[in-house]
Amino acid sequence: MEYRPSLKELLFQLEEKLLKPEIRTSKDELTNLLAVSFFEFGSSGKVMYKNESIGEMSLGIVRMKMSDFEIHPLSEGIVLTTYRIYNEINKQYSLRSSIWKLNDGRWKMHFHQGTRVTSSL
Numbered sequence: 001m002e003y004r005p006s007l008k009e010l011l012f013q014l015e016e017k018l019l020k021p022e023i024r025t026s027k028d029e030l031t032n033l034l035a036v037s038f039f040e041f042g043s044s045g046k047v048m049y050k051n052e053s054i055g056e057m058s059l060g061i062v063r064m065k066m067s068d069f070e071i072h073p074l075s076e077g078i079v080l081t082t083y084r085i086y087n088e089i090n091k092q093y094s095l096r097s098s099i100w101k102l103n104d105g106r107w108k109m110h111f112h113q114g115t116r117v118t119s120s121l
Contacts, residue, residue: 008071011081011100014107019064035101035108043094043114063088066096077102085114093117 005013014033023029030050038050065086072080081098099111 007079008069011071011079011107012066012069014100014109015069015081015083015096015098016066018109019066033109035103035110038108038110038112040112041114043092043116074099093119 017023017029018033023033034050036051040048042048065088067084067086069081069083072082074080079100081096081100083096085094085096086092087094094114094116096115097113098109100107101110
């Protein structure tokens with residue numbers, strides 16, 4: 001019998017993928033993971049839209065650790081993920097949330113927000 005990850009495991013893997021340098025710098029990979037209508041409120045305060053900037057998206061090389069990952073189903077095929085990030089480069093913590101939607105059997109991120117916090121608490 002083939003192992004199939006739970007929805008929580010699958011979405012964790014997709015979020016983790018977006019932290020990898022080879023994914024963050026690949027237009028093809030970002031196109032596969034992000035919905036056409038994707039937009040982000042970054043922890044830097046910048047707003048990014050996929051349709052305007054995916055070709056020149058500069059997500060940068062990061063070293064981040066994810067913790068406290070949870071999923072919150074909003075409806076059938078739409079899930080909010082929440083977690084904490086520690087950026088090892090700038091020693092900054094942030095709270096993260098993403099909205100994922102299932103389209104044609106594939107999960108795509110539609111929205112993401114990062115909010116800086118002063119500590120790991």
